[in-house]
Amino acid sequence: MKELIEYIAKSIVDKPDEVTVVEVPAEDGVILKLQVAPDDTGKVIGKEGRIAKAMRTLLRVAAIRKGTRATLEIISDSPESSDSSEDSS
């Protein structure tokens, strides 16, 4: 599951080397914390959160296959880069 998010994120950001995914155990599964370079945050969220939503949909499938649950959190350092930037083309 970690590898899935890592693969997708690295494929769509400008700075793949700065992509990190940390797996944290949670009550009923895991939480995946995705962090990217500040400028890339919009690239993993997408317009109206579309990219994040698609990643969560696939993550759900990967989790079901493993008989667990997984939540994706996108860690953003800079408070101004919200869910709306990037991907207007």
Add this chain to the structure above:
Amino acid sequence: MESIEISAKSEEEAVDIALAELGLSRSEVEVVVVKRGRGGLFGLGSEEVRVRVTPLGLLSNEGVDVGGMAKEVLENLLSLLGIPASVNLGARESGEQAAIPFDIVGEDLGILIGRRGETLSSLQYLVNLIVSRHFKARAGVVVDVEGYRQRRYESLQFLARRLADQVRSTGRSVTLEPMPAGERRVIHLELRDSPYVTTQSIGQGDSRKIAILSKGNSEA
């Protein structure tokens, strides 16, 4: 470019020769084993393997191949999802903007389709995103699972014609359930030439849906 057939002692060797001849890499071609070889004792009585190597040649963009990369991305995603399945490249229509169709085949792939095809849409969206980021151009990849999309589109075309007849006879407009863009497109196209009705997309985002309206009698 056309496909070529090469015979050699092993499949790998035959593919290597073919790739060298075509000047392409493995991810840019489709390989079909035409004849399985037979490994004889010390080369005696052995038969060569014959392979047919076809350049994917899709939207070839200065030697880089969108179809080949899309296939690779899809295969990577499937393996990361833990779903054993294979990816087949479908027949592509001609024209520069033509879609690159892939069909995923395997067992129990319902999980890959999801509710109202939501998972399939996400998969298709991400593949296109990854490929288009890489090539800095629209990818136009269409992903299907065991022909699901195809069947869905056919039933939508049927529904569209039936509702158009209904609108025509009652004169009252109908509004359909919210649908993704690809499905709305099917309905718009199906009724495009209808002399009696016209279609319109209304609403925003996930709740965007189609209305079928009567053209009325005022138009000549």
